[in-house]
Amino acid sequence: MKRREFIALLGGAAAWPHATQAQQASLPVVGFISAGSPGPHLMAALRQSLAEAGYVDGRNVTIEAHLAEGRYDRLPMMVAELVRRQVAVIVAGPTPAALAAKAATQTIPILVGVTDDPVKLGLVASFARPGGNVTGVNFVLAEFGLSAKRLGLLRELVPQATRIAALVNPKNAETAEAVTRDVMAAASAIGAQIEVVHASDSQEIETAFATFVRNRTEALLVGTDSFYYSRRLQLATLATRHAIPAVYTVREYPDAGGLMSYGTSVKEVYQQLGAYAGRILKGEKPADLPVVQMNKFEFVINLPTARALGLSVPPSLLARADDVIE
Secondary structure (H helix, E strand, O other), rough: HHHHHHHHHHHHHHHHHEEEEEEHHHHEEEEEEEEOOOOHHHHHHHHHHHHHOOOOOOOOOOEEEEEOOOOOOHHHHHHHHHHHHOOEEEEEEEEEHHHHHHHHOOOOOOEEEEOOOOOOHHHOOOOOOOOEEEEEEOOOOOOOOOOHHHHHHHHOOOOOOEEEEEOOOOOOHHHHHHHHHHHHHHHHHHOOOEEEEEEHHHHHHHHHHHHHHHOOOOEEEEEOOOHHOOOOHHHHHHHOOOOOOOOOOOHHHHHHOOOEEEEOOOOHHHHHHHHHHHHHHHHOOOOHHHOOOEEOOOOEEEEEHHOOOOOOHHHHHHHOOOOEEE
């Protein structure tokens, strides 16, 4: 090889990294904002749905995740950075992240995954015709009697329980209020009393369980919250350690060792958000995409945890379970 050709080849090779970086910089960006930490399997569901729509992370789209890990005060700053960069679409959830995104921009398309009513929250005009730049998925966990349903399951499993507690995150105000209102009404209907305890970080969760032990709490309802979701192993471990039967919102809690859950599938929510993100990247507008309502619920029981708590699960309860972890 001649010297001139060799120098030209070296020059071209040196330019390859810069060309790759330039290509990545030019890819459309899906900015992901979460109030908690969704976990790898949920992000994989989002990526898979995007891939099915023709957008592969790192090839022709970039997914950039920002996780608040329960520190909701960080959400406005995270969203502001995505708005400054003019990303192609923002995926935000649950409610605190969705509200932060809505407050930050009226032009960038926003996809929300929220447990509260998005119309009441002011995120969309209606489910069928969202209007504006926001649409997404409503996965019902906090309202519409679900806390009452979970309380009923607890009483069915532990009928002798009279001292029942509900754990809610005061930093997630809208959801905490919905859960508290729902569970208090349900408790009143069956003549039970509920002690509502607040916790918004890991240390406060430990303190809450110390309160449950001191007050001889006989059953626990853990409220809807993305931070609690990210701390599901801690919650399940503490509940088992202190022999407190607990019911949770989604199946990932029993998967982590929790006793039982009743709620919608969060994985399906992320799949739907990925599908909508693909449609927006192809040019569709949020205003034309109706809010998807997840109304299929799953009841999951963890039998080893029940045995560890000294509980015998009634056959009628097992028969109604969608999944029994053996």
